[in-house]
Amino acid sequence: MGRQRKRNVTGDGVPHTRKEEKPALPSRKEKKKKTDIGKVFINISIALCIFSLAWFFYALYMRSSLARRVVTLHPSSRVLDSNSTSAAVSPERFWGTYRPQVYFGMKTRSPRSVVTGLMWMRQFSEMDVNLRHTCEQGDRLPGYGWLMHDGVNFGVQEIHDNDFTLTTEFVKRMGGEHGGDWTWRITAKQHSSAPQAPVISLMFYAAADTQGSLQAHVEERSRLSSVTGTSEELGNFKITFRKPTAGGAASGKYASYNYLQTLSPGLDRLTDIVKNSLNRRFVFHPPSGEKRPYIAVDSYKPPPHQQQQQQKDGRIESDFLVHQVTVQTPFQIEVLFESGSFHDRPNQLVGSVLTEELEKRKVAFDEKFETTFGLQTKGFAPSQVKFSKAALSNMVGGMGYFFGQSVVQSVYNEHPLLYPEGALFTAVPSRSFFPRGFLWDEGFHQILLNRWDPQVTREAVAHWLDLINVEGWIPRELILGDEARSKVPSEFVVQRNENANPPTMFLLLEELVEQLETQRDLPLYEETLKFLRRLFPRLQTWFEWYNTTQVGPLPNSYRWRGRDKDTNLFLNPKTLTSGLDDYPRASHPSTEERHVDLHCWMVLSSRIMRNIAQLLGEPHQEYERTHLTLNDNNLLNELHWSEQHRAFCDYGNHTQAVSLQQEKVFVPPGQPRHQFPVARLVRYVRKAPKLQYVNALGYVSLFPFLLHVLTPDSPKLQHVLRDIRDPDRLWTPYGLRSLSRADPLYMKRNTEHDAPYWRGAIWININYLAIRALHHYSSVEGPYQEDAASLYQELRTNVINNVYKQYQETGYIWEQYNDSTGRGQGSHPFTGWSALTVLIMSEQY
DSSP, rough: OOOOOEEOOOOSSOOEEESSSOOHHHHHHHHHHHHHHHHHHHHHHHHHHHHHHHHHHHHHHHHHHHHHHTTTTTTSSSSSSSTSSTTTTTGTTTEEOTTTTTTSEEEEEEETEEEEEEEETTTTTTSOOBBOOOGGGGOOOOOEEEEEOOOSEEEEEEOOOSSSSEEEEEEEEEEEETTTTEEEEEEEOOOOOOSOEEEEEEEEEEOOOOEEEEEEEEEOOOOOOOEEETTTEEEEEEEEEOBBBTTTSBBOOOOOEEEEEEEEEEEEGHHHHHHHHEEEEEOOOTTSSOEEEEEOOOOOOOOOOHHHHHHHHOOEHHHHHHHHHHESEEEEEEEEEEEEEOOOOOOOOOOOHHHHHHHHHHHHHHHHHHHHHTTTTTOOOHHHHHHHHHHHHHHTTOOOEEOOEEEEETOOOOOOOOOOOEEEEOOOTTTTBOEEEEEHHHHHHHHHHHHHHHHHHHHHHHHHTTTOOOTTTSSSSSOHHHHHHSSSSSTTTTTETTTTOTHHHHHHHHHHHHHHHHOTTTTTTTHHHHHHHHHHHHHHHHHHHHHHHBOOOSTOOOOOOOOOOOTTSSSSSSOEEEEEEEESOOOOOTTTTTTTHHHHHHHHHHHHHHHHHHHTTTOOOOHHHHHHTTTTTTHHHHHHEEEETEEEEEEEOOOEEEEEOOOOHHHHTOOOGGGOOOOOOEEEEESSEEEOOOOOOOOOGGHHHHTOSSTTTHHHHHHHHHHHHOOTTTTOOOOOOEEEOTTTTTTOHHHHHOOOOOOOEEEEEHHHHHHHHHHHHHSSSSSHHHHHHHHHHHHHHHHHHHHHHHHHSSSOOEEEEETTTEEEEEESSOGGOOOOOHHHHOOOO
């Protein structure tokens, strides 16, 4: 028998093996399963990391791409060729008074033009230095402005200083390859009320702008007889300063001469350079008079802080030459510009030749004015016709050519960006206060200018639309170049791409389309059709931008973006984007707002887009559908008609129980008061706002009527006409006031610093729309046709009489008019949309 294996037995009698048995190894399948799960988790983690990184970089790319869109121009072909304003393409319009911000000056329609201009000052006056150059309301001139200006060949302006008048005249003559020649004539006469003949210093200057050069030619030690120069756009040229004569006579007059030759870091610095160069070491000594020290340009050295700033800015300095002539009134001086490429000129454009040419131009202007507007035929007095010529001429003479970069920002930009460089040919609202381009003003400007010179209108509209970006946004203010920017408060420089402005260009486009539809035999038919075809891709994007970025909370409703957000300081937060600034809207801005004026602008825009598309043979069905929807009076009533107020209203989060009160500043006992903030006027809300119609009867309430959205048989039209004629609401003997006298915010300040603006004053652009609308509703059959006709005659008469009367009394056309007295107020001269009085007089709507 074999031996038996010995077993170990535990104390409890349970046998066990000598070695502990190893646990069973997992099977190959189980091992593989665990490995696969691990790999899956690792792969998922890697994939998530890759996806996160990809998403991160995609988001960066998208944000960067979106951030660049605000400064990316529209991809379609430009409406204007890049050389359209050059001397080669448009020689007759190359030189012009395209510097509206100065009292008198000329430049070319080119990016870095050599500029010319005039400064002056009264010698031996009580004021230390009363230098005039840029148009300033602070100069308190009794009046200034163009009496005649045809926009192309000549202009006549009167500038009334305190005891003398300067008449500035210019005439151009075509020839050569660089825009030809021109001559200025400056005539000075003392006022009859002046106790003695004033002694005046005129300072004629020429300045380069980063390119070109100027050389001084001096005679008799101190008289700058001429300037020769060269530039890329002008080639070689010569400017001759003729000696003064006694009111056009052949005999000369005693004069003292001085000149300044220096460098300028920018056109915005010319006034400061001249002021800082003035010296009193010179003596005025006419043969039959006493010796008197006078002030004149001498030499210029920039102050240390300006030198440091110039080095920091990296500005290029350019030639700047000033010719000063000091002479006693009366006198006349001529300045002659001659182009080096004009080889076959028959004679110099001076003296009797200039006088004859001026007279020819004046006669031609008068004839064209009467042919265009027919005011004499309508029975207006000669003084009224003269006023209307001045109104038109000031708008034409206020056309400016600007070049530079806007400063813009979108929500995707942490800091503002520079818009691409561009040019702008535009009218300006006011030479003294707003000498730059404003989008909603320009539509009104061009309604008038199109009657006078359709080419000016086409070029101006094209310049604006050529600056549209890829999104379809146009900055509401275009501030291009140092000269333009120097007149703008810093808080208004940056333009934000969510902010709109009323698309008033469609008012002009409506007129162009109607002309094409009814007068196909006009000489300009093909030219206008070609213009609209080039414009159309940009108009499509512009319209789409409004129709997507300015939508309201309900389908087919609209809301202005860009309202002031600091509700603590504003009695009613402004809506600058609407063009109506402080006109009362919902007291508490919110995304629930619906704005009736914007709705009506979109009705107009969709209709004109449809008409243009049809005219050009482009798809128009989408515009047709949009227009039919928005133009539906039932929709308008549903969104904006308040039965309680019997008016069209905005809608939003609103309360009327608001007021401005002095804030309470707690000063602990024993603490000095001056260490604590100054008490401000802040808004107090006495009753919580709620969603409701905004009861603010005024211009905004009229928009369904102003833009012809209401059907002629609409019962709502009766309420509108009643409100218009009610003296306790909108009617005045001078025009329609902007806000009802019964409104709680009528003539109320918006902050401690902001006087009421669109809260009662009379504005001519809206009165023009109202007169135009009354003319429309009086011309179509409906139950209120007679009422509209009667109101039309009354309102037209009131507006014309008051604007004319104020011009006669003050020497100015004004930004707005007081609703209680009719007195002009605000900016002046304001020959932007206030010049629409000419169309009201001629009944051209």
